[in-house]
Amino acid sequence: MKKSSVLIISVILLTGGYWGVSKVVRQIGNYLIVYEKFENVEYLITNDLSSKAIEYFKRGKVKNLLLTIPDSPEDNWKAFYGENAELKIRNEARKIGIPQERVLIYKRRFVGEVDRVFFYKHLLTILKAKSALFIDPFYRTRTRRFFLDRYFKELNIKTYVQHEKKIDSKELDRWWEKTTYANLFLEQYLLMSYYYLNKLLWTRVV
Protein backbone atom coordinates (compact mmCIF):
# COMPACT_ATOMS: atom_id res chain seq x y z
CA MET A 1 0.00 0.00 0.00
CA LYS A 2 1.21 3.47 -0.84
CA LYS A 3 2.29 5.78 1.98
CA SER A 4 -0.33 8.35 0.97
CA SER A 5 -3.12 5.71 1.18
CA VAL A 6 -1.97 4.69 4.66
CA LEU A 7 -1.99 8.32 5.71
CA ILE A 8 -5.48 8.95 4.34
CA ILE A 9 -6.87 5.79 5.98
CA SER A 10 -5.21 6.73 9.29
CA VAL A 11 -6.69 10.23 9.18
CA ILE A 12 -10.16 8.82 8.38
CA LEU A 13 -9.89 6.24 11.18
CA LEU A 14 -8.67 8.79 13.72
CA THR A 15 -11.35 11.33 12.79
CA GLY A 16 -14.04 8.64 12.83
CA GLY A 17 -12.76 7.27 16.13
CA TYR A 18 -12.73 10.69 17.75
CA TRP A 19 -16.22 11.45 16.40
CA GLY A 20 -17.49 8.08 17.65
CA VAL A 21 -15.95 8.46 21.10
CA SER A 22 -17.33 12.02 21.42
CA LYS A 23 -20.77 10.74 20.50
CA VAL A 24 -20.61 7.93 23.04
CA VAL A 25 -19.38 10.23 25.82
CA ARG A 26 -22.11 12.72 24.94
CA GLN A 27 -24.65 9.89 25.29
CA ILE A 28 -23.18 8.99 28.68
CA GLY A 29 -24.06 12.54 29.76
CA ASN A 30 -27.50 12.46 28.12
CA TYR A 31 -28.36 9.20 29.86
CA LEU A 32 -28.38 11.04 33.17
CA ILE A 33 -31.27 13.24 32.11
CA VAL A 34 -34.78 12.01 32.82
CA TYR A 35 -37.96 13.94 32.10
CA GLU A 36 -41.22 12.06 32.65
CA LYS A 37 -44.54 13.53 31.56
CA PHE A 38 -47.53 13.39 33.87
CA GLU A 39 -51.15 14.54 34.02
CA ASN A 40 -51.74 15.28 37.70
CA VAL A 41 -49.99 14.39 40.94
CA GLU A 42 -50.80 14.75 44.60
CA TYR A 43 -47.35 15.84 45.75
CA LEU A 44 -44.56 17.75 44.10
CA ILE A 45 -41.30 17.12 45.94
CA THR A 46 -38.52 19.65 45.65
CA ASN A 47 -36.01 21.70 47.66
CA ASP A 48 -37.20 25.19 46.88
CA LEU A 49 -40.20 27.11 45.61
CA SER A 50 -38.99 27.02 42.03
CA SER A 51 -40.78 28.61 39.08
CA LYS A 52 -41.73 25.18 37.75
CA ALA A 53 -43.26 24.14 41.08
CA ILE A 54 -45.28 27.37 41.16
CA GLU A 55 -46.38 26.96 37.55
CA TYR A 56 -47.58 23.36 38.08
CA PHE A 57 -49.43 24.37 41.21
CA LYS A 58 -51.16 27.29 39.50
CA ARG A 59 -52.17 25.10 36.57
CA GLY A 60 -53.72 22.62 39.02
CA LYS A 61 -51.38 19.83 38.02
CA VAL A 62 -50.18 19.32 41.59
CA LYS A 63 -52.24 19.40 44.78
CA ASN A 64 -49.50 19.92 47.35
CA LEU A 65 -45.93 21.12 47.44
CA LEU A 66 -43.58 19.15 49.64
CA LEU A 67 -40.31 20.87 50.38
CA THR A 68 -37.34 19.65 52.35
CA ILE A 69 -34.89 22.13 53.82
CA PRO A 70 -31.78 21.62 55.99
CA ASP A 71 -32.54 21.34 59.70
CA SER A 72 -29.32 23.09 60.67
CA PRO A 73 -28.67 26.24 58.62
CA GLU A 74 -25.21 26.56 60.16
CA ASP A 75 -24.11 23.50 58.13
CA ASN A 76 -25.20 25.04 54.82
CA TRP A 77 -24.58 28.10 52.70
CA LYS A 78 -26.61 30.82 54.38
CA ALA A 79 -26.85 32.51 51.01
CA PHE A 80 -29.19 29.70 49.92
CA TYR A 81 -31.29 29.11 52.96
CA GLY A 82 -30.86 32.16 55.17
CA GLU A 83 -31.44 32.06 58.88
CA ASN A 84 -35.08 31.10 58.54
CA ALA A 85 -35.70 29.26 55.31
CA GLU A 86 -39.16 28.07 56.32
CA LEU A 87 -40.41 31.58 56.98
CA LYS A 88 -38.91 32.76 53.69
CA ILE A 89 -40.69 30.00 51.75
CA ARG A 90 -43.99 30.61 53.56
CA ASN A 91 -43.84 34.34 52.83
CA GLU A 92 -43.08 33.66 49.18
CA ALA A 93 -45.99 31.20 48.96
CA ARG A 94 -48.30 33.76 50.54
CA LYS A 95 -47.25 36.41 48.01
CA ILE A 96 -47.93 34.04 45.10
CA GLY A 97 -51.27 33.03 46.56
CA ILE A 98 -50.55 29.41 47.43
CA PRO A 99 -52.58 28.34 50.52
CA GLN A 100 -50.27 27.61 53.47
CA GLU A 101 -51.83 24.20 54.12
CA ARG A 102 -50.78 23.12 50.62
CA VAL A 103 -47.11 23.80 51.35
CA LEU A 104 -45.55 21.10 53.49
CA ILE A 105 -42.07 21.91 54.74
CA TYR A 106 -39.82 19.33 56.37
CA LYS A 107 -36.52 20.15 58.00
CA ARG A 108 -33.98 17.42 57.72
CA ARG A 109 -30.30 16.83 57.12
CA PHE A 110 -29.87 14.11 54.52
CA VAL A 111 -26.73 12.01 54.52
CA GLY A 112 -27.18 11.00 50.90
CA GLU A 113 -29.54 9.96 48.13
CA VAL A 114 -30.52 6.65 49.73
CA ASP A 115 -31.39 8.41 52.99
CA ARG A 116 -33.38 10.96 51.00
CA VAL A 117 -35.38 8.32 49.11
CA PHE A 118 -36.09 6.39 52.34
CA PHE A 119 -37.34 9.57 53.96
CA TYR A 120 -39.70 10.28 51.03
CA LYS A 121 -40.88 6.69 51.09
CA HIS A 122 -41.72 6.91 54.77
CA LEU A 123 -43.37 10.32 54.40
CA LEU A 124 -45.47 9.48 51.33
CA THR A 125 -46.64 6.29 53.02
CA ILE A 126 -47.79 8.27 56.07
CA LEU A 127 -49.50 10.80 53.80
CA LYS A 128 -51.20 7.91 51.95
CA ALA A 129 -50.03 9.40 48.67
CA LYS A 130 -50.88 7.80 45.36
CA SER A 131 -48.64 9.90 43.13
CA ALA A 132 -45.62 12.19 43.41
CA LEU A 133 -43.46 14.23 41.12
CA PHE A 134 -39.80 14.77 42.01
CA ILE A 135 -38.09 17.89 40.69
CA ASP A 136 -34.31 17.83 40.78
CA PRO A 137 -31.35 19.39 39.01
CA PHE A 138 -31.13 17.81 35.52
CA TYR A 139 -27.95 15.82 36.21
CA ARG A 140 -29.54 14.17 39.26
CA THR A 141 -32.75 12.98 37.61
CA ARG A 142 -31.44 9.55 36.51
CA THR A 143 -30.04 8.87 39.98
CA ARG A 144 -33.41 9.80 41.50
CA ARG A 145 -35.20 7.45 39.11
CA PHE A 146 -32.61 4.72 39.83
CA PHE A 147 -33.20 4.80 43.60
CA LEU A 148 -36.98 5.26 43.28
CA ASP A 149 -37.14 2.14 41.10
CA ARG A 150 -35.29 0.17 43.73
CA TYR A 151 -36.83 1.42 46.96
CA PHE A 152 -40.38 2.37 45.92
CA LYS A 153 -41.28 -0.75 44.00
CA GLU A 154 -43.37 -2.38 46.72
CA LEU A 155 -45.41 0.81 47.22
CA ASN A 156 -48.49 1.70 45.27
CA ILE A 157 -47.24 5.20 44.50
CA LYS A 158 -46.80 6.37 40.94
CA THR A 159 -43.66 8.47 40.72
CA TYR A 160 -42.41 10.89 38.07
CA VAL A 161 -39.09 12.66 37.76
CA GLN A 162 -38.43 15.96 36.03
CA HIS A 163 -35.74 18.60 36.04
CA GLU A 164 -36.30 22.19 36.94
CA LYS A 165 -34.93 24.17 34.03
CA LYS A 166 -34.85 23.63 30.29
CA ILE A 167 -31.52 22.23 29.22
CA ASP A 168 -29.45 24.20 26.81
CA SER A 169 -28.01 21.48 24.55
CA LYS A 170 -25.03 23.69 23.71
CA GLU A 171 -24.23 23.79 27.40
CA LEU A 172 -23.88 20.02 27.39
CA ASP A 173 -21.69 19.90 24.29
CA ARG A 174 -18.31 18.51 25.26
CA TRP A 175 -19.41 18.37 28.89
CA TRP A 176 -16.37 16.27 29.77
CA GLU A 177 -14.15 19.28 29.16
CA LYS A 178 -16.06 21.36 31.72
CA THR A 179 -14.68 20.31 35.08
CA THR A 180 -17.81 21.07 37.06
CA TYR A 181 -20.09 19.08 34.77
CA ALA A 182 -17.54 16.28 34.58
CA ASN A 183 -17.54 16.14 38.39
CA LEU A 184 -21.31 16.25 38.70
CA PHE A 185 -21.88 13.59 36.04
CA LEU A 186 -19.20 11.33 37.44
CA GLU A 187 -20.78 11.65 40.89
CA GLN A 188 -24.10 10.39 39.57
CA TYR A 189 -22.55 7.27 38.08
CA LEU A 190 -20.63 6.71 41.30
CA LEU A 191 -23.84 6.97 43.30
CA MET A 192 -25.44 4.27 41.21
CA SER A 193 -22.35 2.07 41.50
CA TYR A 194 -22.44 2.65 45.27
CA TYR A 195 -25.67 0.68 45.34
CA TYR A 196 -24.17 -2.24 43.43
CA LEU A 197 -20.84 -2.30 45.26
CA ASN A 198 -22.56 -2.54 48.62
CA LYS A 199 -24.73 -5.37 47.31
CA LEU A 200 -21.55 -7.12 46.21
CA LEU A 201 -19.87 -6.57 49.56
CA TRP A 202 -22.98 -7.56 51.50
CA THR A 203 -22.78 -4.33 53.45
CA ARG A 204 -25.63 -2.31 54.81
CA VAL A 205 -25.56 1.19 53.34
CA VAL A 206 -25.56 4.04 55.83
Place this chain on the structure above:
Amino acid sequence: MQRIKKIFKVATIAFFIYSVAICFQSLWLKPFASFLIVQESYVKGDLIVVSTGSYERFLFAAKLLKENPNSDMLILGDQRLETQLPGKSPLDIAKIEADLLGLPKNRFEFRHSTSTLVDARQAKSLMEEKGWRTASIVSDPYNMRRLRIIFNAVFEGSNLELRFVHGQKGWRPDSWWKIEEDFKFVLKEWIKFPIDLIRVRLVG
Protein backbone atom coordinates in the same frame (compact mmCIF):
# COMPACT_ATOMS: atom_id res chain seq x y z
CA MET B 1 -15.31 -34.80 33.30
CA GLN B 2 -11.87 -33.24 33.36
CA ARG B 3 -13.39 -29.97 32.14
CA ILE B 4 -16.09 -29.98 34.85
CA LYS B 5 -13.43 -30.61 37.50
CA LYS B 6 -11.45 -27.64 36.22
CA ILE B 7 -14.51 -25.34 36.24
CA PHE B 8 -15.35 -26.47 39.78
CA LYS B 9 -11.78 -25.78 40.92
CA VAL B 10 -11.78 -22.26 39.41
CA ALA B 11 -15.22 -21.50 40.89
CA THR B 12 -14.09 -22.70 44.34
CA ILE B 13 -10.99 -20.50 44.23
CA ALA B 14 -13.04 -17.50 43.03
CA PHE B 15 -15.60 -18.06 45.79
CA PHE B 16 -12.83 -18.34 48.39
CA ILE B 17 -11.20 -15.06 47.22
CA TYR B 18 -14.60 -13.34 47.19
CA SER B 19 -15.41 -14.57 50.71
CA VAL B 20 -12.04 -13.44 52.05
CA ALA B 21 -12.51 -10.04 50.36
CA ILE B 22 -15.91 -9.64 52.02
CA CYS B 23 -14.80 -10.84 55.47
CA PHE B 24 -11.73 -8.62 55.52
CA GLN B 25 -13.17 -5.67 53.59
CA SER B 26 -12.09 -3.12 56.20
CA LEU B 27 -8.52 -4.30 55.92
CA TRP B 28 -8.12 -3.74 52.19
CA LEU B 29 -10.61 -0.94 51.60
CA LYS B 30 -9.57 1.41 54.40
CA PRO B 31 -6.13 2.30 52.94
CA PHE B 32 -7.79 3.65 49.78
CA ALA B 33 -9.23 6.51 51.83
CA SER B 34 -6.42 6.92 54.37
CA PHE B 35 -3.88 7.41 51.58
CA LEU B 36 -5.78 10.42 50.25
CA ILE B 37 -5.74 12.34 53.52
CA VAL B 38 -2.89 14.75 54.16
CA GLN B 39 -2.79 17.06 57.16
CA GLU B 40 0.03 19.48 57.83
CA SER B 41 0.22 21.75 60.85
CA TYR B 42 -1.29 25.15 60.25
CA VAL B 43 1.11 28.07 60.45
CA LYS B 44 -0.18 31.62 60.26
CA GLY B 45 0.85 33.00 56.89
CA ASP B 46 0.10 35.61 54.27
CA LEU B 47 -2.69 33.85 52.43
CA ILE B 48 -5.44 31.29 52.90
CA VAL B 49 -6.58 29.60 49.69
CA VAL B 50 -9.93 27.86 49.39
CA SER B 51 -12.31 26.90 46.61
CA THR B 52 -16.11 26.88 46.75
CA GLY B 53 -16.21 23.07 46.41
CA SER B 54 -17.85 22.53 49.79
CA TYR B 55 -19.31 24.62 52.58
CA GLU B 56 -17.28 22.79 55.25
CA ARG B 57 -13.95 23.80 53.74
CA PHE B 58 -15.15 27.37 53.15
CA LEU B 59 -16.25 27.64 56.77
CA PHE B 60 -12.95 26.25 58.03
CA ALA B 61 -10.99 28.73 55.90
CA ALA B 62 -13.18 31.56 57.23
CA LYS B 63 -12.42 30.39 60.78
CA LEU B 64 -8.67 30.48 60.04
CA LEU B 65 -9.04 33.98 58.63
CA LYS B 66 -10.82 35.18 61.77
CA GLU B 67 -8.02 33.71 63.91
CA ASN B 68 -5.30 35.31 61.84
CA PRO B 69 -5.77 39.05 61.33
CA ASN B 70 -2.69 39.33 59.10
CA SER B 71 -3.83 36.87 56.46
CA ASP B 72 -5.75 37.49 53.28
CA MET B 73 -8.02 34.97 51.64
CA LEU B 74 -8.27 33.80 48.04
CA ILE B 75 -11.62 32.26 47.13
CA LEU B 76 -11.83 30.31 43.89
CA GLY B 77 -14.95 29.16 42.08
CA ASP B 78 -16.54 28.47 38.73
CA GLN B 79 -18.36 31.53 37.39
CA ARG B 80 -19.94 29.65 34.48
CA LEU B 81 -22.27 27.64 36.68
CA GLU B 82 -25.61 28.76 37.99
CA THR B 83 -26.63 27.72 41.49
CA GLN B 84 -30.16 27.40 42.87
CA LEU B 85 -30.15 31.18 43.33
CA PRO B 86 -31.01 32.44 39.82
CA GLY B 87 -28.16 34.30 38.14
CA LYS B 88 -25.69 33.49 40.92
CA SER B 89 -22.58 31.39 40.43
CA PRO B 90 -20.79 29.49 43.24
CA LEU B 91 -18.34 32.39 43.41
CA ASP B 92 -21.20 34.90 43.88
CA ILE B 93 -22.59 32.69 46.64
CA ALA B 94 -19.18 32.73 48.34
CA LYS B 95 -19.20 36.55 48.19
CA ILE B 96 -22.63 36.69 49.82
CA GLU B 97 -21.54 34.14 52.41
CA ALA B 98 -18.39 36.08 53.31
CA ASP B 99 -20.61 39.09 53.99
CA LEU B 100 -23.10 37.06 56.03
CA LEU B 101 -20.26 35.60 58.11
CA GLY B 102 -19.05 39.11 58.81
CA LEU B 103 -15.61 38.61 57.28
CA PRO B 104 -13.64 41.79 56.58
CA LYS B 105 -14.29 42.92 52.99
CA ASN B 106 -10.82 44.27 52.25
CA ARG B 107 -9.10 40.93 52.83
CA PHE B 108 -10.61 38.95 49.99
CA GLU B 109 -9.71 38.10 46.45
CA PHE B 110 -12.27 36.24 44.35
CA ARG B 111 -11.07 34.52 41.19
CA HIS B 112 -12.63 32.34 38.54
CA SER B 113 -11.34 28.79 38.40
CA THR B 114 -12.47 25.56 36.79
CA SER B 115 -10.14 22.98 38.33
CA THR B 116 -7.54 22.33 41.01
CA LEU B 117 -4.81 23.05 38.47
CA VAL B 118 -6.30 26.48 37.71
CA ASP B 119 -6.71 27.04 41.49
CA ALA B 120 -2.97 26.49 41.93
CA ARG B 121 -2.06 28.78 39.02
CA GLN B 122 -4.36 31.52 40.31
CA ALA B 123 -2.90 31.24 43.82
CA LYS B 124 0.66 31.40 42.51
CA SER B 125 -0.03 34.43 40.31
CA LEU B 126 -1.71 36.28 43.19
CA MET B 127 1.15 35.54 45.59
CA GLU B 128 3.73 36.73 43.09
CA GLU B 129 1.68 39.83 42.32
CA LYS B 130 1.36 40.75 46.02
CA GLY B 131 4.80 39.55 47.08
CA TRP B 132 3.38 37.09 49.59
CA ARG B 133 5.61 34.23 50.80
CA THR B 134 3.40 31.74 52.67
CA ALA B 135 -0.02 30.25 52.06
CA SER B 136 -2.30 27.68 53.65
CA ILE B 137 -4.25 25.64 51.17
CA VAL B 138 -7.56 24.50 52.63
CA SER B 139 -9.76 21.72 51.31
CA ASP B 140 -11.67 18.56 52.25
CA PRO B 141 -9.69 15.63 53.72
CA TYR B 142 -9.94 13.26 50.73
CA ASN B 143 -8.97 16.02 48.32
CA MET B 144 -5.69 16.79 50.11
CA ARG B 145 -3.27 14.31 48.46
CA ARG B 146 -4.17 15.30 44.90
CA LEU B 147 -4.32 18.96 45.86
CA ARG B 148 -0.80 18.83 47.31
CA ILE B 149 0.64 17.14 44.23
CA ILE B 150 -0.89 19.72 41.89
CA PHE B 151 0.01 22.77 44.00
CA ASN B 152 3.55 21.54 44.60
CA ALA B 153 4.02 20.97 40.85
CA VAL B 154 2.75 24.45 39.98
CA PHE B 155 4.79 26.13 42.76
CA GLU B 156 7.96 24.14 42.03
CA GLY B 157 11.04 26.36 42.02
CA SER B 158 9.14 29.41 43.29
CA ASN B 159 10.47 29.48 46.91
CA LEU B 160 6.95 30.12 48.15
CA GLU B 161 5.92 28.10 51.19
CA LEU B 162 2.69 26.12 51.20
CA ARG B 163 0.83 24.31 53.98
CA PHE B 164 -2.00 21.89 53.33
CA VAL B 165 -4.72 21.79 55.96
CA HIS B 166 -8.22 20.47 56.46
CA GLY B 167 -10.35 20.93 59.52
CA GLN B 168 -13.17 18.51 59.10
CA LYS B 169 -13.98 15.58 61.32
CA GLY B 170 -17.19 14.40 59.70
CA TRP B 171 -15.56 12.01 57.22
CA ARG B 172 -15.19 8.28 57.88
CA PRO B 173 -12.14 6.78 56.13
CA ASP B 174 -12.60 3.55 58.11
CA SER B 175 -15.95 2.81 56.45
CA TRP B 176 -15.97 5.09 53.41
CA TRP B 177 -17.49 2.49 51.08
CA LYS B 178 -20.65 2.32 53.22
CA ILE B 179 -21.26 6.06 53.34
CA GLU B 180 -22.50 7.70 50.17
CA GLU B 181 -20.67 11.01 50.45
CA ASP B 182 -17.38 9.37 51.41
CA PHE B 183 -17.75 6.74 48.69
CA LYS B 184 -18.37 9.38 46.04
CA PHE B 185 -15.46 11.50 47.17
CA VAL B 186 -12.91 8.69 47.54
CA LEU B 187 -13.64 7.12 44.15
CA LYS B 188 -13.71 10.49 42.40
CA GLU B 189 -10.29 11.27 43.81
CA TRP B 190 -8.93 7.90 42.68
CA ILE B 191 -10.23 8.49 39.17
CA LYS B 192 -8.74 11.98 39.00
CA PHE B 193 -5.52 11.16 40.81
CA PRO B 194 -3.71 9.30 38.00
CA ILE B 195 -5.00 11.74 35.36
CA ASP B 196 -3.73 14.75 37.29
CA LEU B 197 -0.48 12.99 38.14
CA ILE B 198 0.22 12.40 34.45
CA ARG B 199 -0.91 15.92 33.61
CA VAL B 200 1.42 17.66 36.08
CA ARG B 201 4.35 15.33 35.41
CA LEU B 202 4.18 15.43 31.62
CA VAL B 203 2.44 18.68 30.71
CA GLY B 204 3.45 20.72 33.75
